[in-house]
Amino acid sequence: MDKSGMDKSVRSFGSQDKLRKLENKDSLFLCVIATTLTSRIPGITGAGASPELTDYTPAADVELIAHGAPKCLPEIPQTVVDGGAAPTPAVITKASLEMADIPFLVADAGSAVKPGLPYVNINDKQGENIVTGKAVSNPLEIFNKGIILGKTLSKLTDHLVIGESTPAGTTTALGVLEAMGYEAWGKISGSTPENPHSLKRQTVEQGLETAGLASEIPLDPFQAVGTVGDPMIPAVAGITAGSTVPVTLAGGTQMTAVCAFLKEAVENFDFQDVSIATTIFVATDETADINYIARQIAPIDIFAVDPGFEKSENQGLQKYTQGAVKEGAGAGGAMFAAQLKGVHIDDIRLKTEELCREIF
Amino acid sequence: MDKSGMDKSVRSFGSQDKLRKLENKDSLFLCVIATTLTSRIPGITGAGASPELTDYTPAADVELIAHGAPKCLPEIPQTVVDGGAAPTPAVITKASLEMADIPFLVADAGSAVKPGLPYVNINDKQGENIVTGKAVSNPLEIFNKGIILGKTLSKLTDHLVIGESTPAGTTTALGVLEAMGYEAWGKISGSTPENPHSLKRQTVEQGLETAGLASEIPLDPFQAVGTVGDPMIPAVAGITAGSTVPVTLAGGTQMTAVCAFLKEAVENFDFQDVSIATTIFVATDETADINYIARQIAPIDIFAVDPGFEKSENQGLQKYTQGAVKEGAGAGGAMFAAQLKGVHIDDIRLKTEELCREIF
Numbered sequence: 001m002d003k004s005g006m007d008k009s010v011r012s013f014g015s016q017d018k019l020r021k022l023e024n025k026d027s028l029f030l031c032v033i034a035t036t037l038t039s040r041i042p043g044i045t046g047a048g049a050s051p052e053l054t055d056y057t058p059a060a061d062v063e064l065i066a067h068g069a070p071k072c073l074p075e076i077p078q079t080v081v082d083g084g085a086a087p088t089p090a091v092i093t094k095a096s097l098e099m100a101d102i103p104f105l106v107a108d109a110g111s112a113v114k115p116g117l118p119y120v121n122i123n124d125k126q127g128e129n130i131v132t133g134k135a136v137s138n139p140l141e142i143f144n145k146g147i148i149l150g151k152t153l154s155k156l157t158d159h160l161v162i163g164e165s166t167p168a169g170t171t172t173a174l175g176v177l178e179a180m181g182y183e184a185w186g187k188i189s190g191s192t193p194e195n196p197h198s199l200k201r202q203t204v205e206q207g208l209e210t211a212g213l214a215s216e217i218p219l220d221p222f223q224a225v226g227t228v229g230d231p232m233i234p235a236v237a238g239i240t241a242g243s244t245v246p247v248t249l250a251g252g253t254q255m256t257a258v259c260a261f262l263k264e265a266v267e268n269f270d271f272q273d274v275s276i277a278t279t280i281f282v283a284t285d286e287t288a289d290i291n292y293i294a295r296q297i298a299p300i301d302i303f304a305v306d307p308g309f310e311k312s313e314n315q316g317l318q319k320y321t322q323g324a325v326k327e328g329a330g331a332g333g334a335m336f337a338a339q340l341k342g343v344h345i346d347d348i349r350l351k352t353e354e355l356c357r358e359i360f
Numbered sequence: 361m362d363k364s365g366m367d368k369s370v371r372s373f374g375s376q377d378k379l380r381k382l383e384n385k386d387s388l389f390l391c392v393i394a395t396t397l398t399s400r401i402p403g404i405t406g407a408g409a410s411p412e413l414t415d416y417t418p419a420a421d422v423e424l425i426a427h428g429a430p431k432c433l434p435e436i437p438q439t440v441v442d443g444g445a446a447p448t449p450a451v452i453t454k455a456s457l458e459m460a461d462i463p464f465l466v467a468d469a470g471s472a473v474k475p476g477l478p479y480v481n482i483n484d485k486q487g488e489n490i491v492t493g494k495a496v497s498n499p500l501e502i503f504n505k506g507i508i509l510g511k512t513l514s515k516l517t518d519h520l521v522i523g524e525s526t527p528a529g530t531t532t533a534l535g536v537l538e539a540m541g542y543e544a545w546g547k548i549s550g551s552t553p554e555n556p557h558s559l560k561r562q563t564v565e566q567g568l569e570t571a572g573l574a575s576e577i578p579l580d581p582f583q584a585v586g587t588v589g590d591p592m593i594p595a596v597a598g599i600t601a602g603s604t605v606p607v608t609l610a611g612g613t614q615m616t617a618v619c620a621f622l623k624e625a626v627e628n629f630d631f632q633d634v635s636i637a638t639t640i641f642v643a644t645d646e647t648a649d650i651n652y653i654a655r656q657i658a659p660i661d662i663f664a665v666d667p668g669f670e671k672s673e674n675q676g677l678q679k680y681t682q683g684a685v686k687e688g689a690g691a692g693g694a695m696f697a698a699q700l701k702g703v704h705i706d707d708i709r710l711k712t713e714e715l716c717r718e719i720f
Contacts, residue, residue, distance in 0.1 A: 028516065066508065103515035107478070114481070118467070118509040121474070121481045148426065149478040155463035156388065156516040 004339035005346060009308065011283055013291055014301025018275055019340075022246060027102050027337045028157035029250075030239070031065070031093070031330055032164045033058035033119075034109040034232040036127030036135065039168035044199055046079040046191035047167040047328065053077075054167035055126075059115040061090040061165045061329045062106045065097065068359060071116035076360060078316070079191055079325050086319035087356055089279075089331035092307065093163065095351035096331075100338035102161070107149065107239075109142060110231035122146060122235050130175050130228040131203055133211025139225040139234040143265065146238020154243040161277075161337045162239060163250035163330015166232045173257035175204040175228030180260050181218030182296050187289040189253045193323030195287035204228050221261040229257070237261040246273045250333020252282035252326065256293040256300075263297055271298045278332035280306035281320055305335040307349045314353050316360070364699035365706060369668065371643055373651055374661025378635055379700075382606060387462050387697045388517035389610075390599070391425070391453070391690055392524045393418035393479075394469040394592040396487030396495065399528035404559055406439040406551035407527040407688065413437075414527035415486075419475040421450040421525045421689045422466045425457065428719060431476035436720060438676070439551055439685050446679035447716055449639075449691035452667065453523065455711035456691075460698035462521075467509065467599075469502060470591035482506060482595050490535050490588040491563055493571025499585040499594040503625065506598020514603040521637075521697045522599060523610035523690015526592045533617035535564040535588030540620050541578030542656050547649040549613045553683030555647035564588050581621040589617075597621040606633045610693020612642035612686065616653040616660075623657055631658045638692035640666035641680055665695040667709050674713050676720070 012019070039045050039054035048054035057077045060070035070076055078085040097104050106119040112126040122145045127136050136142070153160055166172070170188045177184035186197050207228040208214040219227065225234050236258045240247045249255040255276045262269050282290055283304030294300045309317045320326065335348055372379070399405050399414035408414035417437045420430035430436055438445040457464050466479040472486040482505045487496050496502070513520055526532070530548045537544035546557050567588040568574040579587065585594050596618045600607045609615040615636045622629050642650055643664030654660045669677045680686065695708055 101515075103512055105512060108481070118480050118482050118505050118512070120478050121468070122478050145478050152463055152465060152478070155461075 003344065004342050005344045006339050009306045009345040011280060011304040011306065014275060014303055018301045022159055022340050024341060025158040027159040027161050028105065028153060029097055029102050029161045029163065029330065029334060029337060030105045030107055030153065031062050032107045032109050032162060032232050032235050033062060033111045034127065034166045034230050035112045036168060036172055036230045037129035038171055038203065040129065041203060043196055044171055044203065045168040046325065048077060049075065055112040057167050058111045058165035059113040061088055062115045063117060064088065064090045065094045065104055065329065066117045072113050084319060085316055086324040087316045087360060088329065089325055089327060090329040091355050091359065092331035092352050093329045093334040095355050096334035096338040096348050099343045099347060099351055100341040102337055107235065109235035120149060122149065123231050127230045130172060130207040131210065133207045133227050135172065135227055135229050136225050136231050139222045142231055143234040143238040146235045147242035150239035150242025154245040157245060159246050159248065160243050161248045161250050161330065161333050162236050163333055164232045164236060164254060165329045166230055169230060169232065169254045171200045171203055172228065172230035173254040174200050175207060176224045176233055176257040177260055177293065178204055179208060179217060179219045179224035179228055180221060180264065182260055182293060184293050187292050189282050189285045189288035189326060191325050221264045233257050233261055237265060240274060241266050248333050248336065249274065249276045250330030252278045253288055253290050253293060256290060256297065259297050259300055271300050275301040275303060277303045277305065277336035279327045280304045281326035285326060303336055305332050307335060307345060312349060312353055314356050316356060317352065363704065364702050365704045366699050369666045369705040371640060371664040371666065374635060374663055378661045382519055382700050384701060385518040387519040387521050388465065388513060389457055389462050389521045389523065389690065389694060389697060390465045390467055390513065391422050392467045392469050392522060392592050392595050393422060393471045394487065394526045394590055395472045396528060396532055396590045397489035398531055398563065400489065401563060403556055404531055404563065405528040408437060409435065415472040417527050418471045418525035419473040421448055422475045423477060424448065424450045425454045425464055425689065426477045432473050444679060445676055446684040447676045447720060448689065449685055449687060450689040451715050451719065452691040452712050453689045453694040455715050456694035456698035456708050459703045459707060459711055460701040462697055467595065469595035480509060482509060483591050487590045490532060490567040491570065493567045493587050495532065495587055495589050496585050496591050499582045502591055503594040503598040506595045507602035510599035510602025514605040517605060519606050520603050521608045521610050521690065521693050522596050523693055524592045524596060524614060525689045526590050529590060529592065529614045531560045531563055532588065532590035533614040534560050535567060536584045536593055536617040537620055537653065538564055539568060539577060539579045539584035539588055540581060540624065542620055542653060544653055547652050549642050549645045549648035549650065549686060551685055581624045593617050593621055597625060600634060601626050608693050608696065609634065609636045610690030612638045613648055613650050613653060616650060616657060619657050619660055631660050635661040635663060637663045637665065637696035639687045640664045641686035645686060663696055665692050667695060667705060669709065672709060672713055674716050676716060677712065
């Protein structure tokens, strides 16, 4: 393990057996993209230079990973913080996958802007603003298509790593968790240092009230996503349910919503072969508590990778250590998967810095 | 080799070394679907019960392979011949892939009707009727996306088998071959016993004349596809060009158009790692000559599989031996890939008959 620096860089809230089981396996990284009109609410997300530009963030993220530059818009997604800009976590994902030679695929669960590369179509239509209480019109269809995709992809790899890019996705994850009866108020992470908890809560509550379901909680998972969720959640849950190989959910608190969905949508779902891998920035986020949420669902192994950005000369990456961005495009899980294949965390950081110099 | 009956059932116009090289490799079967309005010309294709229904054939074919039944239309694609009906070759593909446990993926190069399963989006828009001389608006974009997909998929398998479902695809393949300066009039196969050669030729000639390019032959491959081709051809060519593992083009004379495209689009393209695998019905088609076309392009290994349908009790499958259907949805290449993994041709036939009983 030491050769990849895992002992020091990975904070594990899970079993060491799991780590050994996943080591040196062939991995496939799938990034599931989606948008909802929720991200247009001013101040709710940092994943884009303006609320309108958040529509482009998922497509631009996966284009950056595949091509080294976004094709769908001239600007590269950055989060503006205190007058400076932190680069999209897609750069970390790209660095990790390239160093470990891990194949990269994209699936569209419903993104407003489609990426300029071949992608797996699961669902065309983006989600609504969840304040309407009509977030996603076809969660069952998305889940079922996800199952088919998970079955297929697990014939092509030994370890499926699933990331996501969904602007305002922590708000829709909060919606799904709360609608399903979990205690998640104030526990969900966010892409800005000042996590706008009350705005997120108001948005979710308004959606549940508009739908006339505020007093019907807990909702079933499909109703929860349909009312106040996003299309990424049933897609990733379906892919995970369909997989016959171990799955690493590459994301932060949003992936707990996927786990909650799975627990209720699949009878006796076994979390033995499912882990969450995220960044240390999510795991140590003082404005959130991923473990508190996960504990309510099931014993889920959570791994948190520390890329050591405090050592970085890149000021944008340093902003991650001050609470900006934190996670996205499966950055934490991509680092985790690269380390499992023997790549050292210091090399991932150096490669990320190199890409930042080239790209920005 | 004998255990799969290859010695007797595969007619090889290629090297035995190639066969040995491909044996027992992990294969991935990709079916590329597309439609053009060319298939609306009455009498030009048998791939659908009526010209309008040919829009549904590719989606229905891949749904049949994945789900055992089409979802996009109530009827199953059949070719009506002499008062009887021959089942879609997708049944043969399904039987072969299931028996050999070969993973199945779908890519859309531009089909009017989208299938009800996850598929890789390469291109959204179907092709025009080639009589307009404006068949495909973006062949270079499709080719380039194909290259990316080929690179990705070849990281996930040791042998890429690429089939296609494109109604009236022999007419558009004829268009591309003729536009590129090959002698293909009367040499291209078709899905009906009476191959409508003069209708196909008129259609191609009209397209070239309308575009004002009849006297400019040979055209470059992108112009050829753009004028009188279909979106499947640059997609499959791109995937093949991007692949780093051996590719089997699973189809009949249409795949020679893919090879011609590749030869001109990629400088010094090496056909060493590319084969065509089709059915015996194409190879022995007296109304066509796949070898005559292929010889003009390059030394390309061609394998033709005989499923022994004359032994079948199923009257629909027997119609294949009378010149109906012949090939499609990669049937020949799927049988070939299954045999390479040790499945006997007699078992493929029995499984095809079983599926016919279940499905039709």
